Amino acid sequence: xxxxxxxxxxxxxxxxxxxxxxxxxxxxxxxxxxxxxxxxxxxxxxxxxxxxxxxxxxxxxxxxxxxxxxxxxxxxxxxxxxxxxxxxxxxxxxxxxxxxxxxxxxxxxxxxxxxxxxxxxxxxxxxxxxxxxxxxxxxxxxxxxxxxxxxxxxxxxxxxxxxxxxxxxxxxxxxxxxxxxxxxxxxxxxxxxxxxxxxxxxxxxxxxxxxxxxxxxxxxxxxxxxxxxxxxxxxxxxxxxxxxxxxxxxxxxxxxxxxxxxxxxxxxxxxxxxxxxxxxxxxxxxxxxxxxxxxxxxxxxxxxxxxxxxxxxxxxxxxxxxxxxxxxxxxxxxxxxxxxxxxxxxxxxxxxxxxxxxxxxxxxxxxxxxxxxxxxxxxxxxxxxxxxxxxxxxxxxxxxxxxxxxxxxxxxxxxxx
Numbered sequence: 337x338x339x340x341x342x343x344x345x346x347x348x349x350x351x352x353x354x355x356x357x358x359x360x361x362x363x364x365x366x367x368x369x370x371x372x373x374x375x376x377x378x379x380x381x382x383x384x385x386x387x388x389x390x391x392x393x394x395x396x397x398x399x400x401x402x403x404x405x406x407x408x409x410x411x412x413x414x415x416x417x418x419x420x421x422x423x424x425x426x427x428x429x430x431x432x433x434x435x436x437x438x439x440x441x442x443x444x445x446x447x448x449x450x451x452x453x454x455x456x457x458x459x460x461x462x463x464x465x466x467x468x469x470x471x472x473x474x475x476x477x478x479x480x481x482x483x484x485x486x487x488x489x490x491x492x493x494x495x496x497x498x499x500x501x502x503x504x505x506x507x508x509x510x511x512x513x514x515x516x517x518x519x520x521x522x523x524x525x526x527x528x529x530x531x532x533x534x535x536x537x538x539x540x541x542x543x544x545x546x547x548x549x550x551x552x553x554x555x556x557x558x559x560x561x562x563x564x565x566x567x568x569x570x571x572x573x574x575x576x577x578x579x580x581x582x583x584x585x586x587x588x589x590x591x592x593x594x595x596x597x598x599x600x601x602x603x604x605x606x607x608x609x610x611x612x613x614x615x616x617x618x619x620x621x622x623x624x625x626x627x628x629x630x631x632x633x634x635x636x637x638x639x640x641x642x643x644x645x646x647x648x649x650x651x652x653x654x655x656x657x658x659x660x661x662x663x664x665x666x667x668x669x670x671x672x673x674x675x676x677x678x679x680x681x682x683x684x685x686x687x688x689x690x691x692x693x694x695x696x697x698x699x700x701x702x703x704x705x706x707x708x709x710x711x712x713x714x715x716x717x718x719x720x721x722x723x724x725x726x727x728x729x730x731x732x733x734x735x736x737x738x739x740x741x742x743x744x745x746x747x748x749x750x751x752x753x
Contacts, residue, residue: 367531373501399712408460410701417694488620577703635672
């Protein structure tokens with residue numbers, strides 16, 4: 337196999353070549369998500385100009401402006417994936433990281449809702465490019481029998497970066513005056529540059545991640561990417577990230593509302609990062625052994641329990657037994673990510689893999705848009721009571737989509753894994 341080719345699905349790449357590209361992507365992914373997590377944790381407070389006591393209008397504005405990032409990602413990520421298939425994974429990955437660093441500089445210079453909305457849109461474009469390219473590299477370099485494990489490792493790095501960034505950001509909210517929050521964004525840009533430099537060092541002489549052929553029809557790839565077997569795997573992310581999107585912006589204000597300090601919240605979230613690092617490769621390995629769909633079902637059940645306990649927490653003013661149940665329910669929910677990513681990679685051909693993996697980014701962007709806008713508007717109009725139909729809808733749709741996945745397998749329309 338030449339340095340410019342990609343391993344066929346199920347075939348192990350040369351052993352000397354495998355660790356360095358994967359390590360480079362894992363390193364870049366961690367710093368990307370760390371920088372994103374920092375900025376998202378403080379964004380609502382930065383936008384509105386104060387760190388507690390949000391009004392209904394503040395919730396609505398913060399949700400709409402923040403939603404511009406997933407709108408930018410969702411509307412362009414297929415083109416980013418196609419570019420990674422056509423010209424190579426790393427140019428798209430590093431280009432997205434550099435573009436995101438520039439946007440951080442723009443955000444640090446203003447609190448204008450209009451400028452921040454435009455910057456967030458461009459930031460979303462960069463985010464989609466980063467995710468599509470990095471997932472394609474992991475899929476390229478992972479043999480089919482170990483793909484769940486490698487996707488679990490990717491998810492562990494991805495989520496621990498988010499968690500570390502959130503923890504740092506929430507810690508900043510508890511110690512830095514609001515007028516000085518602009519300084520967080522240069523820190524995010526610096527983290528991105530560290531990721532670029534470190535990944536570039538690891539990739540020296542490792543061989544470029546390029547497609548097997550430069551000729552393809554974008555229309556054919558998109559048609560294949562939206563086939564039912566792919567959508568059955570990816571659409572559940574839509575509702576999962578609707579929940580995550582709502583939590584990203586309003587977690588810190590909600591904690592303030594029940595008397596949880598940002599520093600304590602940062603410590604709790606930071607500790608959860610260790611759990612993610614341990615569980616994601618473990619769940620990914622189990623997806624290789626007992627099947628993708630079984631682990632996805634466990635994850636969907638965990639998310640449903642999370643929604644149930646979250647509703648009880650809202651209804652009964654956050655009693656500690658309910659919060660403990662909420663924390664425990666998160667553990668099985670974490671089984672969903674690596675299994676679903678491995679299932680998607682199983683369905684993607686080597687040529688169009690980045691474009692197909694971009695469907696994941698497109699779907700989570702749609703979920704973030706729905707979650708940010710729907711939850712912010714429901715909170716603005718109905719207060720906490722607006723969360724009950726929001727949580728209930730997510731649980732119902734997730735359960736229905738999981739059932740469809742099992743029916744598709746029984747009908748033998750998708751591989752049984």
